Amino acid sequence: MESVGGSHQNWLAWMRRALQLASLAEGHTSPNPLVGAVVLDAEGRLVGEGFHARAGEPHAEPVALDQAGDAARGGTIIVTLEPCCHQGRTPPCTEAILAAGVRRVVVALTDPDPRVAGGGLQRLRDAGLEVISGVLAAEAAHQNRAFLHRVRTGRPWGVLKWAMSLDGRTALPNGESQWISGPSARSWVHGMRAQCDAVIVGGGTVRADDPLLTSRGRRSPEPLRVVFSRSLDLPAGAQIWDQQLASTLLGYPIQAESALSADLRAVVQAQGVAMEALDASEPELLLTALSKRGCNRVLWECGPGLAAAAIQQGCVQEIEAVIAPKLLGGELARTPLADFGFTAMDQVLQLRDQDVMRLGDDLLMRAQLT
C-alpha cells in the first residue's frame, strides 16, 4: 500500500476535485487562501468534501472530515494546501486530522504562511501519518497566486483592466469613453470585480465618470472601492461616497490633507468613508495598506498615468484588456498607459501566459507581467 500511496499519479483526479471545491469560494476568502479538501475512506471511496468558504468560517479540512464522520478512520484526506498547525480564528487543522484517525494526507502546496511553512506536514509525519506533498502543485499555486503573492511581497496581487478600441484608444479626444465595450464585456467587468477584494480608481476617474464600481451584487459584501487621490480635489457629490451599496476607502498622501474641502470632509465623515493617509502618493504604499486590510487581490480600473505608475512600482501582475471591434482614431485620444520612458525595444515590458477569449463582439486578451 505504501507504494500505491506514494505515487502522485494516484491522487491527481482527487486533487483536481479538491481544487474545484476550493475555487467555489473564489474572491471570498481573503485574507485567507482558497482551500479545498476531499476525504476517502480506508477503501478509497469518497466520504467527505469541503472548502473554505470565507475568513472566520471553518477551514476545508474540518468541513470535509465532519462530512465523513467515522468513515474517515484509516482513510485519506486530499487537500490543496498544507493543513495549518496553529490556533487562528479556528483550531489547528492538523489536530482535527489526527482526531479523525486519517492514515494518509495528500497535499498540493506547502503553506507559505510563516506560522505554518511545513510545520503542519511535519506535525502529521511525526504523528505517524503518511504524507504526500506536491500533487498538482503548479495548478494549486496558480489558483492561489493572489494569496501567495501577498504572503511573499506584503502587497495584494494587482490586476489592471482596460477597454480599448482595436486602434488602442480608451477614449475619444474629448474624453468620451462610454461605452467602448459591449454589454457582455461590461458584465464581465462586474464578475471580475466580484473576484477582487478592492477596486482602485484615481481622482481623475471619479471626476470624469462618477463611477459606482460595484459588482452589481455578484459579491457580498461588495469589494472595497478605493479612490487614490494625489490632490483630494474630488467632487463631494460623487456616487462613490454613498456607503449603502458598498464601502469606500479614500487613500491620499498625508501632505494633501489640508487640501480636503469642508464639503468633502463633511460627506466623508457623515457617510463613514474610510481614510488612509499615506507617506507619499505611491501605488505601492497604497497596496501595502490594502494588504493590511486583508486584500489578496485588487483591480486597477484607472487612467493611463496611475496605471503606468502602478506597473512601474510592481503593483500590477496581470493585464486584462478588452478590445472592441471599433476604430476611434486620434492623436489626442486617450490610450491605456502613460510614458515609461523606453527608448529601445529591448526595454519594453514583456507579457507572458497570454490568452484570449471572446466577450460578445469584444475580445479579452489577458496576460501576466514577467
Place this chain on the structure above:
Amino acid sequence: MESVGGSHQNWLAWMRRALQLASLAEGHTSPNPLVGAVVLDAEGRLVGEGFHARAGEPHAEPVALDQAGDAARGGTIIVTLEPCCHQGRTPPCTEAILAAGVRRVVVALTDPDPRVAGGGLQRLRDAGLEVISGVLAAEAAHQNRAFLHRVRTGRPWGVLKWAMSLDGRTALPNGESQWISGPSARSWVHGMRAQCDAVIVGGGTVRADDPLLTSRGRRSPEPLRVVFSRSLDLPAGAQIWDQQLASTLLGYPIQAESALSADLRAVVQAQGVAMEALDASEPELLLTALSKRGCNRVLWECGPGLAAAAIQQGCVQEIEAVIAPKLLGGELARTPLADFGFTAMDQVLQLRDQDVMRLGDDLLMRAQLT
C-alpha cells in the same frame, strides 16, 4: 432527374471542391476573379477539375472540360462563377461547355462583369441546358470579395495592416518600431503580401524604415510596391527603387512634380520605376489608378496619417491588426490611426466579422469595416 438536379443540397459538396480549387490561385489571378470548376459524367462521377491560374491563362471551365474529354457528354459542370460569354484573351466558356455536350451547369455566383452579368447563364439556358445558380453563393462572394469590390466600385479591395503592443502602440516615442511583433507575425506579413497585387506605403515609411516590402519570394512576380508621396521628398538611395527584386510605382500629386530632386529623378529613370501623377494627393485617386493597372487587392502598410485618410475615403475594407504581448506606454508613442474628428461614441467606425488567430506569441485580430 430534374428534381434531383434542381436541389442545391445535391451540389454543395462539389461546389465546395470547386471553391477549394479556385483558392489555389489566391493572389495570382488579378484583374480576373478566382474560379474553380468540377466536371461530373452522366452517372455523377468526377471526371475533370480545373481552376483559373493566372490572367491570360485558360479559364477554369475549359481546363476541367479538357480533363474530362468525352466523359463530360451528358454530364454536369459545377463552377464557382458564371461562365463568360464574351471573347476576351480566351474564347467564351459558354461555347466550350456547349461543345463538350454537358447537360447541366451549376453555378455559385453571377458574374458582375457588365460583359457577362447573367448573359452566360442565359446563353446556356437558351441552348437547352439545365442551369442551377446560387449554390454556396455567400461563400463564393467572400472568396472573390476583392474582385467583386473592384468591379462594383472601380477600386481594389483595401487591407490595412499594422502591428502594435497590447497598449496600442506602433512605435516608441522616439519612433523605434523594430520589432514589435515576433517572427511568426513577420512571416505572416510576407504571406499577406503574397495575397495582394500591391503594397502601399507613404513617404514617411520610406524615409524612416527603408523597407523592402516584398513577399520574400512567396509570390511571383512580387506584388507591386507603391510609394504614395505628397511631397516627393524621398531618399534617392532607398532600397525600394531597386527594381531587381520587385517593381515599384511612385504615386504623387501632379503639383509636387517640380519638387522631384535631380538625384531621385535620375535613380527612378535609370531603374524604370513607374510614375503615376494624380490630380490630388488622395488615396482614392491612387486606388483608381491601381485598379486600372489590374489590382484587385492592395495592402496598406502605412503610418497613422495615411491610414486614417485611406479609411476616410473608403479605401480600406479590412483591418489586420497584429497585437504583441508587450507594453510600450507613452503619450507621444505612435498609434495605428490619426484623428477622425469623432466627438461621440456613436460616430466611431464599427468593425464586423471580427476573428482572432494566434501568430506565435502574437495575436492577429482581423475584421471588416462596415
